[in-house]
Amino acid sequence: xxxxxxxxxxxxxxxxxxxxxxxxxxxxxxxxxxxxxxxxxxxxxxxxxxxxxxxxxxxxxxxxxxxxxxxxxxxxxxxxxxxxxxxxxxxxxxxxxxxxxxxxxxxxxxxxxxxxxxxxxxxxxxxxxxxxxxxxxxxxxxxxxxxxxxxxxxxxxxxxxxxxxxxxxxxxxxxxxxxxxxxxxxxxxxxxxxxxxxxxxxxxxxxxxxxxxxxxxxxxxxxxxxxxxxxxxxxxxxxxxxxxxxxxx
Amino acid sequence: xxxxxxxxxxxxxxxxxxxxxxxxxxxxxxxxxxxxxxxxxxxxxxxxxxxxxxxxxxxxxxxxxxxxxxxxxxxxxxxxxxxxxxxxxxxxxxxxxxxxxxxxxxxxxxxxxxxxxxxxxxxxxxxxxxxxxxxxxxxxxxxxxxxxxxxxxxxxxxxxxxxxxxxxxxxxxxxxxxxxxxxxxxxxxxxxxxxxxxxxxxxxxxxxxxxxxxxxxxxxxxxxxxxxxxxxxxxxxxxxxxxxxxxxx
DNA sequence: CGTATCCGATACGCATCCGTATCGTAGACG
DNA sequence: CGTCTACGATACGGATGCGTATCGGATACG
Numbered sequence: 164x165x166x167x168x169x170x171x172x173x174x175x176x177x178x179x180x181x182x183x184x185x186x187x188x189x190x191x192x193x194x195x196x197x198x199x200x201x202x203x204x205x206x207x208x209x210x211x212x213x214x215x216x217x218x219x220x221x222x223x224x225x226x227x228x229x230x231x232x233x234x235x236x237x238x239x240x241x242x243x244x245x246x247x248x249x250x251x252x253x254x255x256x257x258x259x260x261x262x263x264x265x266x267x268x269x270x271x272x273x274x275x276x277x278x279x280x281x282x283x284x285x286x287x288x289x290x291x292x293x294x295x296x297x298x299x300x301x302x303x304x305x306x307x308x309x310x311x312x313x314x315x316x317x318x319x320x321x322x323x324x325x326x327x328x329x330x331x332x333x334x335x336x337x338x339x340x341x342x343x344x345x346x347x348x349x350x351x352x353x354x355x356x357x358x359x360x361x362x363x364x365x366x367x368x369x370x371x372x373x374x375x376x377x378x379x380x381x382x383x384x385x386x387x388x389x390x391x392x393x394x395x396x397x398x399x400x401x402x403x404x405x406x407x408x409x410x411x412x
Numbered sequence: 413x414x415x416x417x418x419x420x421x422x423x424x425x426x427x428x429x430x431x432x433x434x435x436x437x438x439x440x441x442x443x444x445x446x447x448x449x450x451x452x453x454x455x456x457x458x459x460x461x462x463x464x465x466x467x468x469x470x471x472x473x474x475x476x477x478x479x480x481x482x483x484x485x486x487x488x489x490x491x492x493x494x495x496x497x498x499x500x501x502x503x504x505x506x507x508x509x510x511x512x513x514x515x516x517x518x519x520x521x522x523x524x525x526x527x528x529x530x531x532x533x534x535x536x537x538x539x540x541x542x543x544x545x546x547x548x549x550x551x552x553x554x555x556x557x558x559x560x561x562x563x564x565x566x567x568x569x570x571x572x573x574x575x576x577x578x579x580x581x582x583x584x585x586x587x588x589x590x591x592x593x594x595x596x597x598x599x600x601x602x603x604x605x606x607x608x609x610x611x612x613x614x615x616x617x618x619x620x621x622x623x624x625x626x627x628x629x630x631x632x633x634x635x636x637x638x639x640x641x642x643x644x645x646x647x648x649x650x651x652x653x654x655x656x657x658x659x660x661x
Numbered sequence: 662c663g664t665a666t667c668c669g670a671t672a673c674g675c676a677t678c679c680g681t682a683t684c685g686t687a688g689a690c691g
Numbered sequence: 692c693g694t695c696t697a698c699g700a701t702a703c704g705g706a707t708g709c710g711t712a713t714c715g716g717a718t719a720c721g
Contacts, residue, residue, distance in 0.1 A: 194697075196688080216575060218467040221678065235699045237680065315571045322564045325632045326465060335633065362645050370646040373626030374619050381618050383574045384584065396611050397619040397654065404653035405646065445668075445718080470708060484669045486710065 201239050203229045205253060208246045213312035217247060217319055248333040251320070254313070255337040262344055265306035266351070292356050296399040299352050304375070304391045311390050314379045342368050349402065359409040367405055374398060450488050452478045454502060457495045462561035466496060466568055497582040500569070503562070504586040511593055514555035515600070541605050545648040548601050553624070553640045560639050563628045591617050598651065608658040616654055623647060 207229035211220045222243055226236050240246045321338070324331035346364040349371070353360055360367060378393035389395075456478035460469045471492055475485050489495045570587070573580035595613040598620070602609055609616060627642035638644075 194689090196698075200699080214575065216467065216571070218465065219575075222680095223678070232700050233680085234701070238698060242680080315574065318567060319571060321629050321633070322465065322568060325564065325629060326463065326468075328633075366642050366645055369626055369630050369642050370623050370650075373622040373624075376626070377618055377622030380570050380574060384570070384577075393615050393618050396615055397650070400653035401619075401646070401650045404649035443667075443718095449669080471710095472708070481670050482709085483671070487668060491710080 197239070200231070200235060201249075204231065204236060204239060204246065205250050208250050209254070209310075209313070212247070212250070212316050213310055217316060217323065244330065251333050251337050255341060257308070258341065259344055261306060261308050262348065265303065266348055292358065293399050293403050295356055296352075296402055297395075300395065300398045300402075303348070304394060311379055311383070314376055318376055318380075342372075345372065353402070353406050354409070356406075357409050358406045360406050362405050367402065370401065371398060374401065446488070449480070449484060450498075453480065453485060453488060453495065454499050457499050458503070458559075458562070461496070461499070461565050462559055466565060466572065493579060500582050500586050504590060507557070507590065508593055510555060510557050511552075511597065514552065515597055541607065542648050542652050544605055545601075545651055546644075549644065549647045549651075552597070553643060560628055560632070563625055564632075567625050567629075591621075594621065602651070602655050603658070605655075606658050607655045609655050611654050616651065619650065620647060623650065 204225065207225045207227075208220070211225045211228055215221075215224070220243070222233055222236055225246070226233050229235075236246075240249065320331070320334045324334050324338075328335070342365060345368040349367050350360065350364045374397055375391070375394045378395075378397075379390045381387070381393055382390040453474065456474045456476075457469070460474050460477055464470075464473070469492070471482055471485055474495070475482050478484075485495075489498070569580070569583045573583050573587075577584070591614060594617040598616050599609065599613045623646055624640070624643045627644075627646075628639045630636070630642055631639040
């Protein structure tokens with residue numbers, strides 16, 4: 164097993180041809196060619212994982228899809244878990260970047276009613292707030308990028324993490340960061356409406372993600388055209404229900 | 413492949429020793445011994461599926477757990493999918509029976525406040541209704557039987573059904589019936605409070621199940637002691653938020 | 662108590678997928 | 692333009708899990 168890329172801090176020894184090489188040259192072997200290969204394999208892995216599931220995916224199929232043989236694969240990754248880890252890292256980074264960008268959008272733009280988000284000192288209540296929350300939820304859902312099937316993988320990995328906690332550190336870390344993002348997302352959105360949460364933001368985030376995930380699954384099973392239909396209908400009411408007009412604190 | 417149990421309507425020919433056998437005697441071969449074996453295998457399958465996942469489970473391990481060899485397995489089931497189907501059938505029947513029994517309980521007993529569920533002609537509102545809903549949710553959650561890990565399998569199968577719809581008819585059928593149960597469950601509970609839903613009951617059921625499932629997963633990952641903590645906190649507010657005092661119709 | 666049949670155990674071949682070891686070549690570099 | 696290394700292709704051995712075919716003991720029945 165020779166992997167020239169990952170685990171710089173491991174015991175892997177890189178073969179250096181030259182005579183004198185400084186110690187800090189022990190950097191990962193980055194060549195443009197290698198980077199391109201890794202990206203293509205990761206792209207293929209994302210597709211195959213989404214279609215077949217993490218367990219059902221084979222290294223062979225990933226390689227076929229990427230246009231490589233297994234030799235290339237094992238030259239770049241240790242095994243299937245290793246690609247999975249790299250993929251989680253990459254996709255998570257992309258998702259967070261996306262969310263951050265769109266959070267700014269949501270926060271920065273005026274409300275659909277044209278009067279700005281926060282309605283006054285006491286905070287919005289009732290149908291008004293529900294409408295604005297609906298618009299916010301709408302924007303967030305619309306902003307989530309990429310293949311809906313990836314949502315399945317997310318759930319699948321969560322289940323896997325329960326069964327094999329040790330083998331899932333990478334996922335659990337990424338998941339914790341993701342959850343933190345969603346939480347602040349919700350808190351800031353709620354604050355913009357002049358309201359405050361009555362339960363922990365993480366709890367709301369968990370519930371919201373659960374609703375969205377199942378919304379996607381339901382739509383995919385029933386052949387519905389809009390994967391977020393259920394979430395769209397329920398989420399605003401849910402978030403409104405676990406918040407109240409902010410007390411002047 | 414010789415299976416003397418399932419698929420009575422298939423082309424399987426049963427070996428009858430006697431000379432003259434009436435056509436309607438072509439019933440499944442039920443012996444007490446065979447039934448017991450099937451049950452033991454199903455019990456083992458439930459454990460293994462829950463621990464390893466449907467994909468990760470092997471026929472070998474199921475047999476080991478049941479105290480049989482693979483010979484016994486293939487004498488009773490066609491393959492892994494076949495046990496899975498039988499297991500879904502059995503567990504679903506049990507769950508529905510459980511729910512029905514406890515629905516009667518919830519409906520029949522007086523409210524914790526002692527004044528009966530429905531508060532009056534206009535229906536309950538605000539904190540009152542929330543409190544009663546909390547009690548209802550509490551009872552339902554407490555009544556769901558069995559291993560929490562089975563909730564993972566439920567989710568897993570849902571995902572599998574998306575990827576292999578043809579191979580998942582049994583699950584999809586059971587799931588549709590389950591969803592219908594939950595829906596009437598919610599509708600009746602809401603009606604008892606003198607309220608009515610503002611969205612489709614199936615939608616509420618989907619959202620609720622999504623919340624419960626993720627609640628369980630969150631707790632299992634974080635090592636929380638109460639698998640339903642998140643659901644308990646969020647569900648009453650959610651259901652309240654998608655309902656309103658009933659109009660005198 | 663003897664016999665026929667049911668049913669689980671044993672043994673086998675097969676397919677799939679994995680990970681490694683080796684090879685050949687394209688591309689970097691002097 | 693020649694050399695050498697990086698990197699992907701090829702080839703191999705091995706493990707695992709599946710499904711079938713056959714065997715032998717338990718059980719029901721006369």
